[in-house]
Amino acid sequence: MSEVGRMEFFADRMSRFEPTASSVATAKARELVDRGRDVILLTQGEPDFPTPEHVKLAAINALENNKTYYTPTGGTAEMKEAISFKFKRDNNLAYNQDQIIAGNGGKQIIFSAMVTTIEEGDEAIIAAPYWVAYPDIVKFVGGIPKIIRCKEINKFKIQPDELEAAITPRTKWLFLNSPGNPSGNVYSESELAGLGEVLLRHPQVRVLSDDIYEHIIFDGINFHTLASIVPDLYDRVLTVNGVSKAYSMTGWRLGYAGGPKDLIKQMTKLQNQNTGNPCSISQAAAVAALTGPQNYLKERALEFQTRRDFVVNKINDIGGLRCFAPDGAFYVFINCSGLIGRRQPTGKMTSTDKDVVLYLLENVGVAGVHGEAYGLSPYIRLSTAASIENLTEACNRIRSASQSLF
Numbered sequence: 553m554s555e556v557g558r559m560e561f562f563a564d565r566m567s568r569f570e571p572t573a574s575s576v577a578t579a580k581a582r583e584l585v586d587r588g589r590d591v592i593l594l595t596q597g598e599p600d601f602p603t604p605e606h607v608k609l610a611a612i613n614a615l616e617n618n619k620t621y622y623t624p625t626g627g628t629a630e631m632k633e634a635i636s637f638k639f640k641r642d643n644n645l646a647y648n649q650d651q652i653i654a655g656n657g658g659k660q661i662i663f664s665a666m667v668t669t670i671e672e673g674d675e676a677i678i679a680a681p682y683w684v685a686y687p688d689i690v691k692f693v694g695g696i697p698k699i700i701r702c703k704e705i706n707k708f709k710i711q712p713d714e715l716e717a718a719i720t721p722r723t724k725w726l727f728l729n730s731p732g733n734p735s736g737n738v739y740s741e742s743e744l745a746g747l748g749e750v751l752l753r754h755p756q757v758r759v760l761s762d763d764i765y766e767h768i769i770f771d772g773i774n775f776h777t778l779a780s781i782v783p784d785l786y787d788r789v790l791t792v793n794g795v796s797k798a799y800s801m802t803g804w805r806l807g808y809a810g811g812p813k814d815l816i817k818q819m820t821k822l823q824n825q826n827t828g829n830p831c832s833i834s835q836a837a838a839v840a841a842l843t844g845p846q847n848y849l850k851e852r853a854l855e856f857q858t859r860r861d862f863v864v865n866k867i868n869d870i871g872g873l874r875c876f877a878p879d880g881a882f883y884v885f886i887n888c889s890g891l892i893g894r895r896q897p898t899g900k901m902t903s904t905d906k907d908v909v910l911y912l913l914e915n916v917g918v919a920g921v922h923g924e925a926y927g928l929s930p931y932i933r934l935s936t937a938a939s940i941e942n943l944t945e946a947c948n949r950i951r952s953a954s955q956s957l958f
Contacts, residue, residue, distance in 0.1 A: 572925075573922065574684060577913075581595060581919035589917055591919055592942050592945060593938075594920050594946060595920060596935060597733060597937070598802045604848065607799060611837040620833070626819075626820040627830065630835075634839040636652060642775075645779055647811075651810055651813050651816055653808060653820055656805045656806070658792055658794040665790055665815065666692075674724040675695065675722045675725075676690045678690070679699075680699050680700065680702060682727070683762070695724070696722075708737050709739060715747055716753075726751070727759075728760070728778060736860075736884070758788050759788060761789055763775075764794050765880055771879065790811035791811060794807035795807075801838070804834040805830065806837075859938075863936050873888055873890060874886070875887060883936065888930050888931060891957055905932060908930070916949035921933045
């Protein structure tokens with residue numbers, strides 16, 4: 553088949569997105585590792601703690617008791633009961649089982665929400681910097697991402713006047729992510745209330761609240777989610793979460809959401825026709841994660857806070873770089889504007905944040921992701937889900953590389 557023939561075979565929508573920048577950066581770094589290079593991987597959003605023992609035991613028990621068959625599409629009754637329990641305990645949100653869906657990771661939940669609601673030309677408001685998948689999912693289903701480039705001085709949080717100005721008659725969704733990836737921003741109760749005032753004036757807008765980093769929060773800050781802070785928006789909010797980040801279960805692929813009954817029904821209908829139910833063993837493990845001991849979550853958050861403090865102090869001591877201390881998640885979003893316009897030892901000009909990221913990878917073996925991938929330049933995202941030893945070495949290498957620019 554000719555190249556033209558191959559292109560005609562594939563649907564146009566496949567050209568609306570690319571593989572995520574973090575996966576591309578990770579693949580490139582691993583390629584270098586396979587060739588014998590010493591590379592510190594700080595690209596992926598994956599906790600470096602093990603899945604808790606009681607969660608693994610629940611999975612083993614499910615296997616030994618032959619819980620290996622199809623389950624209801626949106627999750628077992630036990631899974632939905634555990635999700636409902638979690639929402640009430642942690643967020644003071646009451647969801648019945650017909651308002652809950654469990655899927656194969658949070659990404660599937662988000663994808664299903666967009667597929668079932670977005671028509672060609674509908675708009676979704678997304679605050680930059682954003683998780684890389686948000687705009688691509690919207691574009692894939694024919695929607696238009698309406699990007700608000702948030703200011704560093706506001707810790708990259710969308711302001712009520714910015715939201716008001718972005719809403720049009722075609723606006724169908726607002727994406728909220730708190731704590732945020734890549735910025736680590738956390739919306740306070742008053743900030744959510746301010747956004748809620750705007751949203752109440754625009755009843756056509758639904759909100760996707762991505763709370764996946766809920767339990768990774770620092771400095772005694774309290775977590776809040778929109779549907780509980782602005783009860784009048786309860787029927788317009790899809791609250792998305794999962795077990796990947798807090799419980800170190802990225803490979804188990806179990807995400808979930810609570811929201812309006814009619815939306816959950818349509819998402820379940822779609823899931824029935826693509827993946828069917830999430831893995832039965834993963835559901836059993838997730839029940840244990842959500843309903844079992846929770847005290848270790850604070851211990852892990854404190855460890856992430858220690859790493860954050862260490863990396864922020866080290867980075868802010870390097871000429872040409874700066875970053876504020878994020879309030880949650882496990883990333884630092886580094887302003888690298890001071891390195892733009894400088895030459896590398898080879899004479900090559902460093903013109904963009906992507907150039908900076910490639911320079912760090914190829915010259916000193918530190919793998920990060922460029923800010924442009926998250927909708928905002930010039931920045932670098934580094935994951936702090938790594939040992940202090942690796943983070944120390946990475947910061948030392950970044951210092952050396954920065955000093956070599958002229």
